[in-house]
Amino acid sequence: MPRFWGKGKWALLLAAVIIVLLIARGTGTERASLSPVEILFRNMLAPLESGATAVLGSTRTLGDYLQGYRDLVQENKELKKEAARLNEEVNALTEAQLENVRLRQLLNMQESLKQGWQSIPAKVIGRDTSNWYHSVTINRGTDDGLEKGMAVINQDGLVGQVISVSRNSAEVLLILDKDGAVGCLVQLSRTPGVVEGVDRPRSFLRMIHVPQDAELKENQVVVTSGLGGVFPSGLRVGYVVSITVEPNGLMKQALVSPFVDFDRLEEVLVLKR
């Protein structure tokens, strides 16, 4: 055995594990705010994450440019340069146009919000580093008036809620996460239930605790119920894909496909009362 395992080290290790677990237990997603060290670290990293995300975007543009460059080299150098420049321009315009469409949709969403809710636009600058949490980092923080618990949406529907905030960034727990359950109801029949994330199939949701006699059909739209006051009522969540009976045989559950494409989240709105 290496020297590391001297006498008494096992007891020390066990004590350390228990202490760390107690700390971890007290710092889950329910705590009121981040510690100063976490805030400092996140404030430091947010600009770097923004930069890395921007670099990823520009790499894609550069790839398009290079593709155009290769095609045109067969004709002549001057035409190639001109075409590459035009390609770059078209690409930039397309990007701007697509962004414009997304922002317009966001604006429509913003206007359709019920009275009493304000929205703060934000960009997604990072995603969680592990495969166990479903969360993203956005580029707005306490400086912009964000607080823990605020709802986050985009033009397609409900995205999640803010679980921690630093000065210039915030962590958004997506509704795909098992800890991000939301009170919902079926839009037409007003059948209530709770929507939560599932591991398999990935990127799907599950509506649970639906009464056995409730009218639940495929393709029905699921919206937020507004109970609990975190999310406004009527936000689009997803549509029912399939219906099964819960293991206890007393309730039904439905597999729900979310309207939001969580793999392509770029701009979001944070809702403030």
Next chain:
Amino acid sequence: MRIFIFSAFVLLNLILQATILPAFTFGGVKPDLLLIIVVFAALLKGTVTGVKVGFFVGLVQDILSGKFIGLFMLTKMLTGLCVGLVESKIFKENYLVPIVILFLATILHEFLFMFFGDLIGRTAYWAQGWTSVVLPLAIYHACIGPFLYVPAYKVYVKWWRNKD
């Protein structure tokens, strides 16, 4: 100086993991570069380094994630410890062995995460966790492992092996 360079390297990997790696999702999972760093450090330098690197890398990841402070620190530290225990028993030049260890260490790390997570109140779905995260991630790591281990081993031989 080496600690400074290593810290910057960890930070770089952390940012890569949060920004660019989600584009390299395979089988529903993205590689955990930070775990790979811990495993390779423990494999090449042994238990004490494995624990130290696991502690530092896990703590940094915990601070950035803002959830359950200490969970990644604990899982990565224990993984570094377990991998470090076999350091003296393997041939580091045989590139197949570290890949098998990386596969097993990934399973161990993810198991520890589910186990400790369950203990401290994080919602855990054991059966689904194995099929949707643990096994796909272990296979993913085993596939990319050789491409990462070879340069890591060269850096170790050139800069690290005889510098302590």
